[in-house]
Amino acid sequence: MNSIDPIIWFFLFGLFAGAMKSELRLPSQIYDFVSMLLLLTIGLKGGIELANQPFATLLPQMALVVGMGFLLPLLVFPILKHVGKFNKADSASIAAHYGSVSVGTFAVAVAYMNTRNIEFEEHMALFVVLLEIPAILVGIVLAKGLSKDTQWSTVGHEVLLGKGVMFLLGGLFIGWLSGPSGVESISPLFFDLFKGILALFLLEMGLITASQLGSLKRYGLFLVIFGIVTPLIFSVIGTATGLALGLSIGGTAILATLFASASYIAVPAAMRISVPEANPTLSLTASLGITFPFNILLGIPLYHWLASSAQNILA
Amino acid sequence: MNSIDPIIWFFLFGLFAGAMKSELRLPSQIYDFVSMLLLLTIGLKGGIELANQPFATLLPQMALVVGMGFLLPLLVFPILKHVGKFNKADSASIAAHYGSVSVGTFAVAVAYMNTRNIEFEEHMALFVVLLEIPAILVGIVLAKGLSKDTQWSTVGHEVLLGKGVMFLLGGLFIGWLSGPSGVESISPLFFDLFKGILALFLLEMGLITASQLGSLKRYGLFLVIFGIVTPLIFSVIGTATGLALGLSIGGTAILATLFASASYIAVPAAMRISVPEANPTLSLTASLGITFPFNILLGIPLYHWLASSAQNILA
Amino acid sequence: MNSIDPIIWFFLFGLFAGAMKSELRLPSQIYDFVSMLLLLTIGLKGGIELANQPFATLLPQMALVVGMGFLLPLLVFPILKHVGKFNKADSASIAAHYGSVSVGTFAVAVAYMNTRNIEFEEHMALFVVLLEIPAILVGIVLAKGLSKDTQWSTVGHEVLLGKGVMFLLGGLFIGWLSGPSGVESISPLFFDLFKGILALFLLEMGLITASQLGSLKRYGLFLVIFGIVTPLIFSVIGTATGLALGLSIGGTAILATLFASASYIAVPAAMRISVPEANPTLSLTASLGITFPFNILLGIPLYHWLASSAQNILA
Amino acid sequence: MNNHKTKLLTVITEAALESRLINDIEQLGGLGYTITNARGKGSRGLRSGSWEANANIRIEVICGPELVNQLAEHLQRKYYDNYAMVTFTSDVEVLRPTKFSD
Amino acid sequence: MNNHKTKLLTVITEAALESRLINDIEQLGGLGYTITNARGKGSRGLRSGSWEANANIRIEVICGPELVNQLAEHLQRKYYDNYAMVTFTSDVEVLRPTKFSD
Amino acid sequence: MNNHKTKLLTVITEAALESRLINDIEQLGGLGYTITNARGKGSRGLRSGSWEANANIRIEVICGPELVNQLAEHLQRKYYDNYAMVTFTSDVEVLRPTKFSD
Ligand SMILES: Nc1ncnc2c1ncn2[C@@H]1O[C@H](COP(=O)(O)O)[C@@H](O)[C@H]1O
Numbered sequence A, B, C: 001m002n003s004i005d006p007i008i009w010f011f012l013f014g015l016f017a018g019a020m021k022s023e024l025r026l027p028s029q030i031y032d033f034v035s036m037l038l039l040l041t042i043g044l045k046g047g048i049e050l051a052n053q054p055f056a057t058l059l060p061q062m063a064l065v066v067g068m069g070f071l072l073p074l075l076v077f078p079i080l081k082h083v084g085k086f087n088k089a090d091s092a093s094i095a096a097h098y099g100s101v102s103v104g105t106f107a108v109a110v111a112y113m114n115t116r117n118i119e120f121e122e123h124m125a126l127f128v129v130l131l132e133i134p135a136i137l138v139g140i141v142l143a144k145g146l147s148k149d150t151q152w153s154t155v156g157h158e159v160l161l162g163k164g165v166m167f168l169l170g171g172l173f174i175g176w177l178s179g180p181s182g183v184e185s186i187s188p189l190f191f192d193l194f195k196g197i198l199a200l201f202l203l204e205m206g207l208i209t210a211s212q213l214g215s216l217k218r219y220g221l222f223l224v225i226f227g228i229v230t231p232l233i234f235s236v237i238g239t240a241t242g243l244a245l246g247l248s249i250g251g252t253a254i255l256a257t258l259f260a261s262a263s264y265i266a267v268p269a270a271m272r273i274s275v276p277e278a279n280p281t282l283s284l285t286a287s288l289g290i291t292f293p294f295n296i297l298l299g300i301p302l303y304h305w306l307a308s309s310a311q312n313i314l315a
Numbered sequence D, E, F: 001m002n003n004h005k006t007k008l009l010t011v012i013t014e015a016a017l018e019s020r021l022i023n024d025i026e027q028l029g030g031l032g033y034t035i036t037n038a039r040g041k042g043s044r045g046l047r048s049g050s051w052e053a054n055a056n057i058r059i060e061v062i063c064g065p066e067l068v069n070q071l072a073e074h075l076q077r078k079y080y081d082n083y084a085m086v087t088f089t090s091d092v093e094v095l096r097p098t099k100f101s102d
């Protein structure tokens, strides 16, 4: 029993309280605060790592990861459109959610590795930032076509300057510019409290997930299957990419988790503005109601096993 | 001077600022956040202790404590009705408040013991949860009679799923399931910050207490006397119960404090819904305006003295 | 690069995000919370220091500092009125802002000294409180004259019981009464997290500063020059005062920073109520839009150099 | 523009009643509502919103004149005696009448 | 239902004025008020609510037509020159007229 | 008192639209607006305000009858199909008519 991380219990507690219609709630500004701390901390960690190694050595890795960020949504779009029978806008929006990444899932994966003393490349946090964005652009193009009408400067503004990406990037630059010794003075807030803050975040995520479950019945079986099969397939692609990049087992497992995760902060906000005709309930039901709990409860251990099996086979 | 805990100064500071009509205020969502952290931490502490000892050994103690939770409100109801001349609903509601417990007072008692390195049974936190609930049920029955009309399922929902009890229970289960080593990663937020968070909580409690003092004049002397005599008597009963349970001096003093304390979170919320005809100002004036400050300023040291005297006599 | 404190990067990050019209925002209650923690911590630090040394030895220093607090606004008022061509109310209000102090700037100066292991007299925090108030009184008299109409009891209430001064004073008394060992239990929240909390505060300050830049164009060159020259001159006066008081290099530099800083919490609130005909945008544009960034980016290192040069010459 | 006259019901009451009022509105046939947090003072004293027990909410329901009366009467019967509550109605014009019941 | 026509005064102004406006309302005879936090823009510029100095509040007072005029005029005289403030009145119907002055 | 009849437009919609609506209001000639945070339910489901994606805002614009119609029609055309949105207008009286466009 003790092998389950207490932060997962916080998620289950939130899920239970939500399902029981308890009045439990994280005050909305506290939720914003907690999210902000998570994003800044993850950014800072990535930035510190960047300060530790020459940027140029990471460039090839970064290019491959960005490329995958463009590819992943393209893989699921036809399935959503032809098997799921969703219209173009909805298919594009869901594809963008799954092509992008979930910062909360990443944080849980990091906590999972830390608890088990599994090493991983700290610049994974950089990949989180890199993977946030391409899927959004692909989603917009899939929905609208490459028409000249699309106001790309507005889109770029929305995507890059939205809260999620901005906090990640801000943390990244601050960590990079300050280096490991520089951030020491702020580490009690950003690093020591990290898992406690993550616990509160997951409590609220549990409550939100519970509130999404109602919509599930309405949208039916396809969404459930899609929300489980997609992460499974994407994690395999992620594992392969991790191996190609020569990552450690931990790093490979985290990359697989990133590929398997679906966005629920940056992408919904961007889609709401750029592809407003897409129904936001559809994509959030899938990403929050199914994929997020699947990943943090079952996915991460599975992807860890996948990464170590794959490395064993190769070794 | 240094013997007064700084958290008590925070309370007095809030009291002073409130009395001077300063514009000091803890933002409402911050107050919610701070309360939530306190409740979760107390629950976690109780849960960790449960993980440390076989549940069965605690069962007899728990049964006795629950029994006292049903008894205490019955003791004061007739006094409120016949001496205080309150109507049935008000008497029942006040009785419920005093039969239940105050989490804030408990936290101050715990801090008191820690500062003085006095040992106490950590499963006291479990008793906080157990004592929250019976008095509410008694209060409702006293107000409404055992009529078939009472929607006990609604009442049960309100009581068990209200924020206060829910966070306590959630923390308890998470602590129990994770065990002492499991919660280590979240201890910087929940345990290291505990006394600072408690200080902020007491600052706001001081402000709230000050705002209650105005109502005191209106409701007069009986309420003041009741708000002081009841905790004194209940603390004696609590001390006796502690001795009967074989608790340490610290544990006995904390149990006496619990009995002496009056609820201002769970019970007011439950009464407002289940016994709406009771005037909430009456019970809050007594519990917040008199009993809470009395307990944290004078009561706890007194109950500590009571517990050690009693144990000395017995030994 | 590493010589820039990460908290300064947080400020620049906020400035950048604000200038780019990003949607980044610290939720308003979180900003209140963060400010409150800063004020309490600074008060606590001053109070602890007071507990460490006989109060009487500080009295002469305190008297001189208060005297300077009355003098400084008188120095700039004529310049604002006759050179800046502002009306009486605006001149008085801006003078009050610059005669008073900025708690945020003080916190950055403290962080600067700590990072460089430069010693300074901890009772500087006491001077922050002392310097908050005289300039407000002078500003009101300058605007209204010493008419009998001025409701000084209302003014006194506004000034002393306003949030800023109240939290500082509350922290001061609690620190004083509890002493260094007493506050140990609350130090994880108030002291360990201090620089992280300051980082978040500066992030929001950057956003606010960016939003003030728009008004700059409207109010033109005089305000920009005034907002840079005044701190330079006041820092020289502050350095001289520090030497007169026999402060260490660190203490002198911090006193110079205090003199050079302009209020944006206590004074705007007091002026809004007591001199409502003054345009608040004018004084906030100068103090937040120019002087605050100037001080934390360039001023503090400069005042440090000034203090050590002056001490070297004297030695 | 094709404006349509209808009614707006505003209820200011204790935050503790939120979920019960929502139930009432939905059961009587209201098709929507909007809630904001509030504080205030009235015959039942100061409700400063500093903590949940004394916070208010402000609920608005747009609906036709019949439902508005029904709702107001229902709330009066059920809550006025024991809870801090103020209700008032006013005339409004909407663009999409189909969105609102009645 | 026995509806009763009365007036609603809405004031949008700087948060710093809260306690003074409450005093004014009570001294002129208002029996209650409701306050919500707000932000906005007007002739005195943007008030984005991001910190206290530029936050707005929205005060509502239900009262009879005479008091409403008195209040509005009083506020105009006392605050319009120096503070960001907008006031408007509208017609409302209430159920319990005794709760409101006039 | 010299009252002046004018109009109040109230829009309840998704928080994500805030900056775009402000742009629209200003471009069409509105001289001010007031915003409060809200939550609610309507034809597009529950918007509980627990996180940004499902929070609402409530925008009020005081302006003359022509601009009110223009604004309402503009919003309808631009947003009704894809966003949770309710708009309604009502009659109000103001003291300082010059503050509000027409
Ligand atoms: N005259 C009034 N004008 C505006 N709001 C009021 C008025 N009276 C009461 N309220 C609001 O309604 C709530 C409940 O009113 P009451 O039941 O009279 O205490 C108060 O807390 C206020 O927020």
Ligand SMILES: Nc1ncnc2c1ncn2[C@@H]1O[C@H](COP(=O)(O)O)[C@@H](O)[C@H]1O
Residues within 6 Å of the ligand: E012, E013, E038, E039, E040, E041, E042, E043, E044, E045, E046, E047, E056, E083, E084, E085, E086, F030, F031, F032, F033, F034, F035, F060, F061, F062, F063, F099, F100, F101
């Ligand atoms: N035309 C308007 N419509 C709605 N609200 C307004 C309008 N003009 C001003 N306000 C609000 O009233 C506050 C003060 O207005 P003002 O005194 O014109 O700056 C603003 O910050 C807005 O919140």
Ligand SMILES: Nc1ncnc2c1ncn2[C@@H]1O[C@H](COP(=O)(O)O)[C@@H](O)[C@H]1O
Residues within 6 Å of the ligand: D030, D031, D032, D033, D034, D035, D060, D061, D062, D063, D099, D100, D101, F012, F013, F038, F039, F040, F041, F042, F043, F044, F045, F046, F047, F056, F083, F084, F085, F086
């Ligand atoms: N009948 C109604 N009365 C009051 N508010 C409503 C009503 N219908 C919708 N709303 C509000 O307007 C928002 C958007 O409405 P809708 O587009 O119908 O989902 C909802 O989230 C509610 O806050």
Ligand code: NA
Residues within 6 Å of the ligand: A072, A097, A098, A099, A100, A101, A102, A234, A258, A259, A260, A261, A262, A263
């Ligand atoms: Na993904």
Ligand code: NA
Residues within 6 Å of the ligand: B072, B097, B098, B099, B100, B101, B102, B234, B258, B259, B260, B261, B262, B263
């Ligand atoms: Na008790």
Ligand code: NA
Residues within 6 Å of the ligand: C072, C097, C098, C099, C100, C101, C102, C234, C258, C259, C260, C261, C262, C263
């Ligand atoms: Na100064």
